[in-house]
Structure formats: C-alpha cells, structure tokens
Amino acid sequence: MRPALLDILACPVCDPDQExxxxxxxxxxxxxxxxxxxxxxxxxxxxxxxxxxxxxxxATDDYAGGFAFQWRIWRTVQIDRLNGxxxxxxxxxxxxxxxxDWIRGKLILDAGCGAGRFSDVLGKFGARVVAxxxxxxxxxxxxxxxxxGAAVExxxxxxYALPFRRxxxxxxHCAGVIQHTPDPRxxxxxxxxxxRSGGRLAFNFYEKSLSRRLQFxxxxxxxxxxxxxxxxxxxxTRILVAVNFPLTLALSRIRYVRYFIRFFPISATHLxxxxxxxxxxxxxxxxxxxxxxxxxxxxxxxx
Numbered sequence: 001m002r003p004a005l006l007d008i009l010a011c012p013v014c015d016p017d018q019e020x021x022x023x024x025x026x027x028x029x030x031x032x033x034x035x036x037x038x039x040x041x042x043x044x045x046x047x048x049x050x051x052x053x054x055x056x057x058x059a060t061d062d063y064a065g066g067f068a069f070q071w072r073i074w075r076t077v078q079i080d081r082l083n084g085x086x087x088x089x090x091x092x093x094x095x096x097x098x099x100x101d102w103i104r105g106k107l108i109l110d111a112g113c114g115a116g117r118f119s120d121v122l123g124k125f126g127a128r129v130v131a132x133x134x135x136x137x138x139x140x141x142x143x144x145x146x147x148x149g150a151a152v153e154x155x156x157x158x159x160y161a162l163p164f165r166r167x168x169x170x171x172x173h174c175a176g177v178i179q180h181t182p183d184p185r186x187x188x189x190x191x192x193x194x195x196r197s198g199g200r201l202a203f204n205f206y207e208k209s210l211s212r213r214l215q216f217x218x219x220x221x222x223x224x225x226x227x228x229x230x231x232x233x234x235x236x237t238r239i240l241v242a243v244n245f246p247l248t249l250a251l252s253r254i255r256y257v258r259y260f261i262r263f264f265p266i267s268a269t270h271l272x273x274x275x276x277x278x279x280x281x282x283x284x285x286x287x288x289x290x291x292x293x294x295x296x297x298x299x300x301x302x303x
Contacts, residue, residue, distance in 0.1 A: 005130075012161040268286075
C-alpha cells in the first residue's frame with residue numbers, strides 16, 4: 001500500500017469517520033509499505049499490512065477461500081491484455097454502462113475483485129482503483145495489476161465491513177460477487193453509502209430463470225461439491241471437463257442446438273474470440289467456480 005491510501009481508509013468497526021494510522025516500524029520498498037500495522041486510536045483495534053496489502057479479514061471470517069485457490073491456478077485466464085482479446089473490457093463497459101471517458105480520473109471501488117479482471121481494465125482506462133476482496137484472491141489481483149503501480153491499490157476486506165470513508169468513490173463496481181455472499185440484499189445495500197454525490201453503482205448477479213432451474217445435474221452436484229477440499233474439487237473438475245468438453249465444443253458450432261450446452265455438468269465457455277486452448281482453460285475455471293462457492297444465491301431482477 002502507498003501512504004496516500006490512508007487518506008480514504010477509516011475504521012471498519014467503530015466509526016466510518018475515524019482515520020487509521022500507520023504504526024512505527026513499518027517496512028517500505030520505495031514509496032510502498034510492504035509490512036506494517038494500521039491502527040484505530042478510538043477503538044484500539046489494529047490490522048496488519050502484509051505483502052503490501054492491508055488485511056482487515058480474520059481467517060475465520062473468510063468464507064471464500066476457494067476463490068483464492070482458483071485464482072492462484074487460473075489468475076491470467078480472464079485478463080484481456082495477457083490473452084489477446086477484450087472480453088473483460090467489453091463486459092465491463094456493457095454491464096456498467098460506463099464509458100472510458102467517464103472512468104478516466106475517477107476513484108473507483110472494485111468490490112469483490114477476484115484476480116483483478118476488471119480492476120486491470122479500470123486501471124487501463126485511467127481510473128484510480130481500490131480493489132477489494134474477502135479472500136486471499138487479493139494477492140492474485142495485486143500480481144495482475146502490479147504494473148499499474150499506485151493507480152491500483154489492493155485491500156483485503158469484507159463488503160460488510162469496508163474500511164473506507166463514506167461518500168468518497170466516484171464509482172463502485174461489483175460484478176459476479178453478490179450471489180456468492182451470504183446475504184445478497186445486505187451486500188447491495190452496503191455499497192451506495194461509499195459513493196460521492198453523482199457517483200455511479202454498477203453491479204450484476206446470477207438471475208433466477210427457468211433454464212437455471214432445469215440445470216438439475218449441476219445443482220444436484222452442488223449439494224456436496226462446496227464441502228469438498230479445493231484439491232479434490234479440482235480433480236473432479238478436470239475429469240468433468242475432460243469428458244464433456246469435446247462434445248460441448250462440437251455442439252457450440254450448431255445453431256439452436258448449442259442452447260442445450262448449459263445442461264451439461266460443466267460450465268462450458270465457447271466464445272469465438274478464444275482459441276480452443278483458451279476455451280478449455282476458461283471452462284475449467286468456470287466449472288470450478290460453479291461448484292466451489294459456499295453460496296450461489298440467484299436473485300430476481302425485480303428485487
């Protein structure tokens with residue numbers, strides 16, 4: 001973390017207006033604090049800075065450890081500039097209805113950043129980004145976005161206890177996250193207070209639909225897969241994809257028939273912008289991502 005991050009940090013426990021201070025004895029590398037302690041003078045709580053990342057999450061509060069595991073394996077899969085496509089950029093601009101010109105120069109919170117797929121795009125467009133994740137996936141995000149330097153800061157924290165001052169961000173982005181939290185309504189309601197006047201909130205979620213209800217094989221497997229150890233789930237994922245991917249790839253080339261791919265026990269990703277190898281790796285990632293999370297709570301868009 002850079003010292004400038006202190007300007008927007010606040011105690012996540014006692015007072016959203018209470019600043020945090022960096023204690024003496026911190027270890028720095030250039031202008032970046034690598035190891036240290038952040039403290040609140042009002043409630044006497046303290047949190048570590050480790051590997052350049054402020055950590056506001058105790059190990060017992062991290063219900064998303066599987067995401068840290070998956071992003072260590074597939075950190076680069078969805079990063080546009082490392083794969084020769086613009087899929088993440090296109091999705092961010094489409095889903096948020098933000099433009100590159102609007103993004104430029106804004107302070108933006110990427111809530112639930114994972115490996116930094118969208119943080120990297122926001123940094124590319126000239127935003128000052130604060131990327132947050134509950135799990136140690138934040139370490140993968142730091143690695144992904146390190147080339148942006150001070151333009152992308154990484155913080156490990158819960159959306160339910162964000163360590164920032166209120167009304168500070170020009171934009172809040174939360175994609176692919178809400179359904180994986182224990183209380184989606186609370187998750188959504190926790191975000192707007194961090195927007196400044198005129199700021200914009202962009203979020204999406206898994207929506208309830210008939211086609212999802214018909215995916216009984218996937219949902220049947222999900223009755224036990226979240227309880228598997230990540231390494232065991234990884235082996236199962238590799239088997240499922242090895243068996244089913246060739247057929248889903250063939251079906252993806254047939255109009256109308258490709259609709260039925262969603263009923264296979266894998267989350268097949270067949271996009272024309274991707275090579276066959278990229279589709280295979282993306283399918284491994286999406287299948288593991290489907291079966292691993294503790295929570296996968298679809299929402300009705302009317303809610």
